[in-house]
Amino acid sequence: MCPLKTNDLHRIFHELDKNGDGLLSTVELNWLLESIGVHFSLEELESSVGKSCLSFDEFSLFYDSITKQSDDPSNKAVLADDEEGRNKEECDLFEAFKVFDSNGDGFISCEELQSLLSKLGLWDEKTGKDCRSMLCRYDTNLDGVVDFEEFKKMMLRTSL
Structure with a gap:
């Protein structure tokens, strides 16, 4: 855990x-x-x-x-292999979340998302979307930021 x-x-x-x-x-x-x-x-x-x-x-x-x-x-020793896999997956997701959450407050803000996308060369201010609209899609509690549970749902979302 x-x-x-x-x-x-x-x-x-x-x-x-x-x-x-x-x-x-x-x-x-x-x-x-x-x-x-x-x-x-x-x-x-x-x-x-x-x-x-x-x-x-x-x-x-x-x-x-x-x-x-x-x-x-x-x-x-009692844990099943699939449960251990889920725990590792959650730990991996948490590590990825921390990359986005640059200030360590437990949330991904618009500014943090834009900063990381810029560092990766994936953000162009002229043609880039507003980060708020990107976050809004996954901000289920409407607090303006993405917390770990929202991030996890976003990352584990599957296309039907």
């Missing part, structure tokens, strides 16, 4: 905290777990977490415990 930076965890925490109370309820946390294919009843989740809501620090500890479990050699 690719470890996330603290600013990434903060962003995820705030996205999950739908009611904005600064706490992640088991309902909000369960939504995340179900979206990645982990299914618990709310009672099971609350029992395993030990409380009904998590502060950011508690969420960070929860994330660390999951990361450490996946780094444990005895757990790695």
Whole structure:
């Protein structure tokens, strides 16, 4: 598993905290777990977490415990080959994302995209498209930048 930076965890925490109370309820946390294919009843989740809501620090500890479990050699032996392939693919995508995210803030801005395209010789100001329109196509939450999940969807998009 690719470890996330603290600013990434903060962003995820705030996205999950739908009611904005600064706490992640088991309902909000369960939504995340179900979206990645982990299914618990709310009672099971609350029992395993030990409380009904998590502060950011508690969420960070929860994330660390999951990361450490996946780094444990005895757990790695249980992983299927296709899951390991997906993890490597995600790590590779994250490395590519960091190339675009030149300031390391966890987002690809219009300016960062234009700068990289210029360095690669793929940007001509006279004939080039506006980077905003390029990013807009994949900016699903409409915040004006592309985050890692949006980047991943863009890179893994297949033509039908």
